[in-house]
Amino acid sequence: MSYYFIVNIYLKEKSKPEEYKDYIDLVKPIVEKYGGEYLVRTDEITYLTDDYTPDRIIIIRFKDIHSLNKCFDSKEYKQIENKRTGFVRSEAVVIGGSDENM
Incomplete structure (x- = not known):
């Protein structure tokens, strides 16, 4: 069984998305080191509803929960x-x- 980390991102300062870019560049190799595979970035x-409007969506697949936890810990x-914060x-x-037999 795979584990999927799904995150909705809301920029605090929409006029400064470049401030978040540094994090994006640094986190990718860390996620990959622990076996994470980006499926969506x-x-x-x-938007299909007015109350769900993230600026970015990320989905990462890990082979097991242990690898996911090791990554973010x-x-x-x-x-x-x-x-990021x-x-x-x-x-x-x-x-x-x-995701087998889908």
Whole structure:
């Protein structure tokens, strides 16, 4: 079973998206080091309701929950986490599931 980390990103300062870019550049190699595979990283979103309007959506697949937890609990991630929390508000969930036979 795979585990999927799904996060909705809301920019705190929509006029300064470049401030968040540093985090994006730094987090990708950390996620990949722990076996994470980016399935979706986009700001091309069509809103179907007025109360759900994230600026960016990210979906990352991990082979197991242990790898996911190791990634986000790692020293490397903790060192850059403030680059995310300083400029964005996020909502995240982790779901377990299989993408076999879909």
